[in-house]
Amino acid sequence: MSSNAHLPSLSVLRCFEAAAKHESFTAAAEELGLTQGAVSRQVKDLEDQIGAALFRREGRGVRLTHAGQRFAKDIAQNLTQLRRSVFQAVAAGEAQNVLTISALPTFATRWLVPRLVDFKQVHADICLVLQTRSEPFDLIEEGVDLAIHFGAPEWPGAQITPLCPEDLVVVAAPELLRQQADPEHPDMSALPLLHISSRPHLWDAFLKGQSSRVGSKNQSSYFDQFSLVISAAISGLGAAILPTYLIEDELAAGTLVRLASVPNSPNQNYFIATPTAVPNPLAAAFAAWVRKQVTQRV
Amino acid sequence: MSSNAHLPSLSVLRCFEAAAKHESFTAAAEELGLTQGAVSRQVKDLEDQIGAALFRREGRGVRLTHAGQRFAKDIAQNLTQLRRSVFQAVAAGEAQNVLTISALPTFATRWLVPRLVDFKQVHADICLVLQTRSEPFDLIEEGVDLAIHFGAPEWPGAQITPLCPEDLVVVAAPELLRQQADPEHPDMSALPLLHISSRPHLWDAFLKGQSSRVGSKNQSSYFDQFSLVISAAISGLGAAILPTYLIEDELAAGTLVRLASVPNSPNQNYFIATPTAVPNPLAAAFAAWVRKQVTQRV
DNA sequence: TGTATCAGTGAATAAAACTCATGGATTAAA
DNA sequence: TTTAATCCATGAGTTTTATTCACTGATACA
Structure with missing residues (x-):
């Protein structure tokens, strides 16, 4: 059905994304390094393609319509994911294996990263992408193979491996x-x-x-x-x-x-979350390595 | 980081998507209604932008590299979601409210659709998008507000409302x-x-x-x-x-x-699944309506 | 009432996408 | 082994798309 439908070009979508974010074509143009006229045209083209008004022209400015709000939300998400895919591809280059990990910011800086050298010695050929996140999120949607988190061991759609109390x-x-x-x-x-x-x-x-x-x-x-x-x-x-x-x-x-x-809070622990959907040997190896690092500690 | 990175254009990505699917530039060109040369150029551009070989040129044909396989998987998903967003925007037009529902194919055809007139009478202003699915899937990722399904009442990341046994x-x-x-x-x-x-x-x-x-x-x-x-x-x-x-x-x-x-199987029922993340009044209204329809039955 | 600030638009230009035609490499068939 | 067919790469030229420039009209604000 929609598979062969004509997609609006990326420049159109980027213009719309920015215009929706600012609810201003001028501000969007500035963000994108374009002229206001370019954004105006692109948005108009998009409205023609969609067949609905995405902005209400109100005197000096523009406001998103209902349809525009919905579409802007979707498009922002789509473009974010697209950027992530491209970024990962660029980062990974021709590496055979890529492992994308997320961890709590300070845990990543102070505990994980200093120890990564050790992991890389065993798995020299992999490309490691590390991102910091403070809240649980959708592992699959964001293309993350493994997350290290703290709290109650709950993570929708993920398998949990307990690590250690917080101490x-x-x-x-x-x-x-x-x-x-x-x-x-x-x-x-x-x-x-x-x-x-x-x-x-x-x-x-x-x-x-x-x-x-x-x-x-x-x-x-x-x-x-x-x-x-x-x-x-x-x-x-x-x-x-x-x-x-x-x-x-x-x-x-x-x-x-x-x-x-300080006494450990009950049921609050560091844990590893991996997507249940697809078994990933590299993520499993990383999880095993993290567990070893934790237990090696005095 | 990646947010302002230069994104490859959609034509580049579509060419790559098709080329990856067929592992053939000629077949991809045919699918897209382009010449083989166009696809060849676009793929080459993409490889330059990514900075990695996505295809191995093997004599007469081309094969995806590791990096190409990874990227192709991501891009296919991204484009599918983008198409879905655009399709929904086109379908919804300027409607104030959109409700996207999925149901089992035959249940949709024979039970749900004939009754939708009734729902539309109460909610005349909404745009309803109905898709049929035989297996559970990620509601949020696919932008579905409500799913009607049969089986054990389990659906990751979703809230379950039991409907009725299968009878x-x-x-x-x-x-x-x-x-x-x-x-x-x-x-x-x-x-x-x-x-x-x-x-x-x-x-x-x-x-x-x-x-x-x-x-x-x-x-x-x-x-x-x-x-x-x-x-x-x-x-x-x-x-x-x-x-x-x-x-x-x-x-x-x-x-x-x-x-x-035939005796009903234990723990096998029709049920409604809605994403736990965002409360959606329209989906709730629809769920209530479905429940009413079910109980009205003799 | 004037001024600054927006968005819309016609005409021109720049950039991107695409075609055509061709060549080289490889496979399959004669 | 030659021949034909198939597939990808590429230079040159063309079409399409994106963008700018320069200007218009509308509107808010002082």
Whole structure:
């Protein structure tokens, strides 16, 4: 049915995508490095091909119609996926095997990437594409072979391999502790607290467990990535609750000092997710390698 | 990263898609209505842009390289989705609301479509896109708002609404029965049997349950859609096990005669699947309407 | 009431896609 | 082994498509 239908050209679709994003032909033209007239023409062509108005011309500007909104959503997605395909093809080049992995940003930077050399020694011929993601997503749709994530072991359409608990500890910079009355037995609830936005209640839960009173929120700072929390903690901005996996170097070097252990949350673990649909030996090898890396740890 | 990367044009991609499908530039050109030279050039351009050989030139012909196979798979999927988006936009036109539904082929033809008039009376302003599918698939990826399916109520990433059991009956054309020794008490195991390919053991299970001996397979015929089984049964080719939903008219008109009831399989039902991700009021309204239609039945 | 800011458009130009014609390489057949 | 047929690559030329330029009209805002 639609298989041989005449497709609008990519330039038409790109123009529409940008025009829809900005609801402005001029802004779209600027983004694309074209003139406003070019965008206007392309959009008009598209409307002729679709057979429906995609924009309502309202005086000085343009607004998406209902049909335009629907189509823009679809097209944006289609083009994103197309770009991903092309990008992966360019990245992979002529490599025999490609493995696309996603991981949590800070976990990727601090734990995974430093260890990848080891994996590459065994699998020298592969092209590895690593992307960072903070939320679960559709593995197949995004062409990802394997994801490393943290939380309850649930991921639609994916097979789960548990890895390890999170292993949280309370840490602070040594300088920060020296400012306290008794540096040997610091009063954590008196320290400024550093939070990770995705889990704002970590400190609350910990301090309650300690039957400490909860520290003043006035001194709290929130960051949306662990890497930011780590930097903040090192610079002495406050005390943080962090996974040991992410601060192994800092603990060893003494730039962060461990103040206490935090009980692991039940049913919250690092885990690997792989698409159930297609068995992928390379992804399986990678998963096995990650598990080995985790257990090798003291 | 890849967002502003230069994308190969659609003509390039279509040429590659066809060339990859046939592993022949000439055949691709024929499919696309172009000359062989055009395809050859476009593929070469694509290879330059990707920076990798996608085909190995082997004497008279061409073969996909590893990289080519990967890329071809991705591109075929991308283009299919793009075509679907465009098709839906064309189909929907300026309609305010679009509802895309998938259903089992024969269920759609015989049960759903005849009743759609009723739904359209309440929801006159919507554009309805109906597609038939025999297997579960990714609802979101394919842009389907609601699917009606039969089997165990499982569908990854979807919310399930049970509808009704299958309600199978054994039927045959009256002419076929008249040829039997005792038309009032036909011997089913002596009749030629009509099977649906997707469930080849329906008859076995039924006849065993009846402690009848299983009829000779020599007289069996297999069809991959219920609609074919129905036609065959009406024309007197044999006895069939069919859902009453699909042959209401024939039973009423007497072109098919009910010989026996078949016990419902446990945990096998008609059900509705909707994507869990986005709540869709129109899909919910449709689901409610279908449920009403089902229960209205005597 | 003037000015700045949009989108639409005719005519011209640049770029891309395509054809035609041809040559080289390879296979299958005589 | 020669011959014919088939397939891909490519130079030159043509057609189609995309884009610009320069201008128009509409509209909001001051």
